[in-house]
Amino acid sequence: MGVLAEAVETKMISVYIMGKKYEVPETLTIMKAMEYAGYQFIRGCGCRGGVCGACSTVYRKEGDYKIYSGLACQTVVEPGMHLTQLPFFPALRAIYEYDRIEATAEAIHQLYPELFRCVACNACTKICPMDVEVLDYVSALKRGDIAAAAEISFDCIQCGLCSSRCFGEIPQYHIAQLARRLWGGKIKPASPHLTAMVEDIDAGKYDDMLAKLLSMDAEQLKTAYTEREMEPAMADETWKPSNTDGLLE
Numbered sequence: 097m098g099v100l101a102e103a104v105e106t107k108m109i110s111v112y113i114m115g116k117k118y119e120v121p122e123t124l125t126i127m128k129a130m131e132y133a134g135y136q137f138i139r140g141c142g143c144r145g146g147v148c149g150a151c152s153t154v155y156r157k158e159g160d161y162k163i164y165s166g167l168a169c170q171t172v173v174e175p176g177m178h179l180t181q182l183p184f185f186p187a188l189r190a191i192y193e194y195d196r197i198e199a200t201a202e203a204i205h206q207l208y209p210e211l212f213r214c215v216a217c218n219a220c221t222k223i224c225p226m227d228v229e230v231l232d233y234v235s236a237l238k239r240g241d242i243a244a245a246a247e248i249s250f251d252c253i254q255c256g257l258c259s260s261r262c263f264g265e266i267p268q269y270h271i272a273q274l275a276r277r278l279w280g281g282k283i284k285p286a287s288p289h290l291t292a293m294v295e296d297i298d299a300g301k302y303d304d305m306l307a308k309l310l311s312m313d314a315e316q317l318k319t320a321y322t323e324r325e326m327e328p329a330m331a332d333e334t335w336k337p338s339n340t341d342g343l344l345e
């Protein structure tokens with residue numbers, strides 16, 4: 097006798113996409129619900145994992161005057177949601193040659209003088225889907241604290257929603273990115289591990305491993321990937337793979 101799979105009924109709910117009503121499974125994210133309804137993301141659908149910021153979305157709920165925002169790949173649909181997709185927000189990004197700018201607050205202020213248009217309304221922080229304290233890093237940048245701005249903005253995924261709400265037309269996320277670049281590349285001391293790893297690469301330590309990977313066909317690569325040794329979920333910091341050839345000594 098065959099095994100009978102128990103049919104699990106998924107509840108369908110109504111949502112509105114670009115003003116048209118669709119019935120979609122209640123378990124889907126906004127992105128998947130739109131695809132379920134027949135939309136195709138041909139370009140710009142991004143990582144689907146909540147890290148690239150390409151899927152910023154605004155939506156409203158029935159009987160609620162507020163505009164909500166979120167990432168379409170992470171936010172699960174709710175009954176009566178009115179959905180739309182935002183094109184990437186075209187905030188102005190300053191042009192600079194990274195090698196030629198100094199890691200100073202003055203350099204940031206010169207490239208982005210609009211920083212001082214901030215009136216601390218906090219709309220940027222309220223809309224951030226990553227819960228970044230945007231106003232806090234803007235304030236840090238105004239007072240010239242690059243380290244604090246880099247630290248506070250670390251979870252930014254460059255979706256641009258902060259900028260879309262800003263009265264002062266400030267491209268917060270671009271400025272924070274510059275702060276992180278300056279902090280990581282020009283201010284913070286170089287990591288000894290990274291330096292050692294780059295030296296190993298230059299010395300050819302990984303050439304054979306790379307050549308072996310390059311000689312594999314797609315099936316062999318898939319097998320190597322799926323059978324790779326993985327760190328156990330509860331491993332402590334002393335865990336090492338059984339083959340340590342690729343690790344630093």
Ligand code: FES
Pocket residue numbers: 141142143144145146147148149150151152167168169170253
């Ligand atoms: S698709 Fe990358 S964050 Fe949603």
